Amino acid sequence: MSNDSTKSIDAGLRTAIDKSVSNPVMFFFTSGAVWLAVSVLLGVFTSVKFHTPSFMECFGGLTTGRAYAAHINVLVYGWCFQAAFGTIIWLMSRLTRKEFKSSATVLVAGHLWNVCVGLSLVGILIGKSTGVPWMEFPKFSWVIFLILYLFIAVPVFTQFRVRQGGHVYISQWYLLAALFLFPWIYGTANIFVHVIEGSAVMAAAVASWYKFALIFLFFLPIAFSAAYYIAPKVTGRPVYSYNLALLGFWALVAIGPWMGMQELVGAPIPAFLPYVGATATILFFLPAITVGLNILMTIKGHETLAKQSPALRFTTAGTFGLLALGGFAIWLNLPSVMKGTQFTITGYGFEMLALYGVFSMLIFGAIYFIVPRVTQREWLAPGFIRLHFNISVYAVIAIVIGSILFGILLPGVAQEQFSASWKSSANANLASDWFNTVTWLCALIANVFFCFHLALMWARLGRHSKHPTLLVDHHGGSAHGADGKVQNI
Amino acid sequence: MDPQRDTPLKRFSSLWIGLFILLSFGLGALVVAPWLNNSNVEDEALQSEYDVRLATKAEIDQGQSDFLDAAAAKTAFSHTAKQLLGQNASATSQVVPGSATDLKANSAK
Amino acid sequence: MTFQKFILGLVVAFGLPWLLLIVIPFGKMSNLEAVSFDEDEDGRVGVYSSDQQHYQFGSAVYGANGCYVCHTQLIRPTYAGSDMWRDNWAGQNKDADDQDTRRESVPQDYAKETFAHIGINRVGQDLSSVGYRLEKEAASLGLSPEAFIYRRLLAPRDFVGKHWSTCPSQPQLFKKASPFAKSQNVVTFENAEGELQAYVPKKEAKALTRYLLSLKKDNQVPASMSYKPAK
Numbered sequence: 001m002s003n004d005s006t007k008s009i010d011a012g013l014r015t016a017i018d019k020s021v022s023n024p025v026m027f028f029f030t031s032g033a034v035w036l037a038v039s040v041l042l043g044v045f046t047s048v049k050f051h052t053p054s055f056m057e058c059f060g061g062l063t064t065g066r067a068y069a070a071h072i073n074v075l076v077y078g079w080c081f082q083a084a085f086g087t088i089i090w091l092m093s094r095l096t097r098k099e100f101k102s103s104a105t106v107l108v109a110g111h112l113w114n115v116c117v118g119l120s121l122v123g124i125l126i127g128k129s130t131g132v133p134w135m136e137f138p139k140f141s142w143v144i145f146l147i148l149y150l151f152i153a154v155p156v157f158t159q160f161r162v163r164q165g166g167h168v169y170i171s172q173w174y175l176l177a178a179l180f181l182f183p184w185i186y187g188t189a190n191i192f193v194h195v196i197e198g199s200a201v202m203a204a205a206v207a208s209w210y211k212f213a214l215i216f217l218f219f220l221p222i223a224f225s226a227a228y229y230i231a232p233k234v235t236g237r238p239v240y241s242y243n244l245a246l247l248g249f250w251a252l253v254a255i256g257p258w259m260g261m262q263e264l265v266g267a268p269i270p271a272f273l274p275y276v277g278a279t280a281t282i283l284f285f286l287p288a289i290t291v292g293l294n295i296l297m298t299i300k301g302h303e304t305l306a307k308q309s310p311a312l313r314f315t316t317a318g319t320f321g322l323l324a325l326g327g328f329a330i331w332l333n334l335p336s337v338m339k340g341t342q343f344t345i346t347g348y349g350f351e352m353l354a355l356y357g358v359f360s361m362l363i364f365g366a367i368y369f370i371v372p373r374v375t376q377r378e379w380l381a382p383g384f385i386r387l388h389f390n391i392s393v394y395a396v397i398a399i400v401i402g403s404i405l406f407g408i409l410l411p412g413v414a415q416e417q418f419s420a421s422w423k424s425s426a427n428a429n430l431a432s433d434w435f436n437t438v439t440w441l442c443a444l445i446a447n448v449f450f451c452f453h454l455a456l457m458w459a460r461l462g463r464h465s466k467h468p469t470l471l472v473d474h475h476g477g478s479a480h481g482a483d484g485k486v487q488n489i
Numbered sequence: 490m491d492p493q494r495d496t497p498l499k500r501f502s503s504l505w506i507g508l509f510i511l512l513s514f515g516l517g518a519l520v521v522a523p524w525l526n527n528s529n530v531e532d533e534a535l536q537s538e539y540d541v542r543l544a545t546k547a548e549i550d551q552g553q554s555d556f557l558d559a560a561a562a563k564t565a566f567s568h569t570a571k572q573l574l575g576q577n578a579s580a581t582s583q584v585v586p587g588s589a590t591d592l593k594a595n596s597a598k
Numbered sequence: 599m600t601f602q603k604f605i606l607g608l609v610v611a612f613g614l615p616w617l618l619l620i621v622i623p624f625g626k627m628s629n630l631e632a633v634s635f636d637e638d639e640d641g642r643v644g645v646y647s648s649d650q651q652h653y654q655f656g657s658a659v660y661g662a663n664g665c666y667v668c669h670t671q672l673i674r675p676t677y678a679g680s681d682m683w684r685d686n687w688a689g690q691n692k693d694a695d696d697q698d699t700r701r702e703s704v705p706q707d708y709a710k711e712t713f714a715h716i717g718i719n720r721v722g723q724d725l726s727s728v729g730y731r732l733e734k735e736a737a738s739l740g741l742s743p744e745a746f747i748y749r750r751l752l753a754p755r756d757f758v759g760k761h762w763s764t765c766p767s768q769p770q771l772f773k774k775a776s777p778f779a780k781s782q783n784v785v786t787f788e789n790a791e792g793e794l795q796a797y798v799p800k801k802e803a804k805a806l807t808r809y810l811l812s813l814k815k816d817n818q819v820p821a822s823m824s825y826k827p828a829k
């Protein structure tokens with residue numbers, strides 16, 4: 001077979017695969033983006049309630065506590081999960097080089113997931129929250145979510161097993177790991193917190209463990225798998241080091257399940273538990289640096305492309321976010337720092353850096369790559385993409401400064417001054433709270449544009465074009481890069 | 490191209506293998522649950538208090554039974570019983586509460 | 599790497615911490631042995647148990663309204679934090695017998711609830727022994743502890759020395775009522791426009807109040823469980 005006909009067969013296969021997953025993937029991305037907007041709105045509201053509690057006091061049910069629970073849970077179970085599902089399905093289908101046969105099943109599961117998130121959100125707002133951090137959705141919901149997850153995970157696993165022979169990419173190992181780890185983590189956490197009646201304080205420890213396990217063993221692996229696909233694809237080179245990739249993978253899988261209980265330092269639980277958690281979180285810098293280095297070295301030398309390609313730009317930013325996360329993982333878990341910051345906004349800042357600064361940025365990169373391919377249309381407005389990117393970056397910087405750094409320097413220090421009245425510790429939170437409002441306002445602006453742009457693509461109103469939408473400075477002429485061949489990569 | 494990989498059998502087996510792997514640790518948690526189920530620490534404390542009380546009671550019972558002379562008790566009981574049986578029934582001026590006499594007397598008040 | 603090797607690696611990498619961090623500690627903590635007092639060291643006999651009440655509904659209301667977002671219930675040993683040294687957090691600096699009853703948290707403090715509200719943030723104060731502080735503040739204002747708490751829940755900043763508080767008002771726990779209602783639980787105050795407003799606590803507010811007043815986690819623990827240095 002000649003090279004050209006192989007290429008066109010490949011292109012035909014890619015188009016067929018993209019078509020087979022277009023409905024569920026576009027559904028998950030668009031629906032997820034809407035949940036992101038809802039969560040960000042709730043985030044703005046919550047952050048305002050923290051520094052101005054009389055804000056909208058007329059809405060009796062929307063107290064700080066309920067709004068915070070709603071904000072976090074919609075962010076996680078609405079946006080993060082659906083973005084993850086869309087990414088998993090497209091990536092696995094493309095990497096197994098086979099059309100996806102279970103789109104209908106997955107789509108129905110996705111719709112029901114939406115119903116469940118919606119009902120659970122209402123549940124929190126009317127006072128039925130369980131009071132368990134990151135598991136505040138009413139008790140009924142976890143079994144439903146787990147069953148719906150199975151309807152999505154099993155078809156993806158089947159897709160892997162019936163794959164076209166050949167190399168299994170590092171992205172696929174990350175996806176499979178996340179696929180299996182989630183029900184193990186979710187089942188364990190819910191069974192020990194909601195089903196088995198036992199030690200109340202250990203239930204709190206399990207909930208803490210769940211939070212970190214979810215971030216580092218489900219969301220981040222999926223984000224890494226996207227980065228490991230986008231970087232080589234857009235630059236046209238293979239991953240910098242396959243051995244480094246495997247090392248980073250096994251490091252994350254080995255270290256991740258030990259993280260989390262450091263939120264309960266000093267609690268009346270076996271003393272080794274929180275300190276093992278802190279140590280494991282410090283060790284997270286290993287996979288963080290490994291993955292970060294691998295991705296950045298793959299992109300190295302293609303800095304112009306990293307600026308111009310929306311997918312690569314977001315991927316690069318997310319990778320830098322990962323390096324920052326690795327650094328903070330060390331700093332925040334030193335015993336001297338933990339003492340002061342254990343009960344400050346620093347923890348929330350770290351979680352948001354992971355979910356928005358790393359996971360969301362890497363997934364945005366994947367979305368900007370995937371959507372044109374499954375809709376066979378190009379993005380309409382580079383300006384929207386640029387806005388989404390720049391303002392998201394501001395939001396992430398605001399998280400780092402306002403929640404993490406200020407959290408350490410202000411309430412972190414004030415709380416340790418035990419002879420002072422509590423007023424100084426309480427007031428020390430205000431700077432972070434205002435920064436938080438700025439963070440979520442930025443995220444709101446960025447995501448309104450993202451949501452709008454995505455909705456237009458979902459409605460198949462994108463540009464018919466042979467050229468990808470790139471973020472180039474153009475002085476007259478086309479914004480869509482030089483004339484060239486079909487870019488169906 | 491590897492057409493042999495995608496067979497109905499492979500898809501069917503993937504469903505069950507997948508389900509098994511996905512649910513393994515959740516099922517594992519349910520399996521170990523009986524061993525974890527708490528004998529609530531409060532019940533433990535109460536149980537220990539019961540143990541102390543039961544031990545004290547046993548001590549008292551032991552002391553009383555040591556002090557008790559079964560033969561002498563039997564003699565005393567049978568002697569008293571014989572005396573009671575030997576007595577004849579006779580009239581008494583004691584009014585039984587709730588009897589017709591008592592009720593008549595109360596209604597008269 | 600084959601799929602079998604991959605799954606084996608994953609199961610081992612996850613299974614070990616699952617067992618060692620979750621299953622075994624949870625099992626052991628759920629089956630704690632009772633600890634006895636020592637007559638010589640503690641001056642009393644018997645078995646240690648918690649004073650806390652089974653206020654499960656109150657605990658659930660506390661969780662459902664997100665109190666744990668801003669308040670904690672954990673007195674850490676001094677190697678982990680300075681909670682012991684804050685006035686009246688860990689107990690009473692001076693109780694009725696002039697004793698310092700402050701102590702670190704023990705597992706039994708949470709045994710009467712299904713989920714320990716350790717808390718995620720300290721915007722507000724720690725609530726481990728808030729029962730004492732609430733009673734004291736209520737007495738200083740001439741109110742019953744319940745009436746005081748209802749007012750605090752409805753208008754947290756409406757008190758001398760509390761204007762800086764960012765505690766939100768919780769009107770959803772109350773029902774609006776006529777200011778002249780006969781119920782002894784009516785809470786009245788003037789709003790910003792100078793109008794008289796009246797609220798009556800719902801069962802959630804009553805349960806939460808009972809729960810908060812019961813938070814007095816400072817009863818004596820046996821010396822073998824205590825961090826107190828031996829005399």
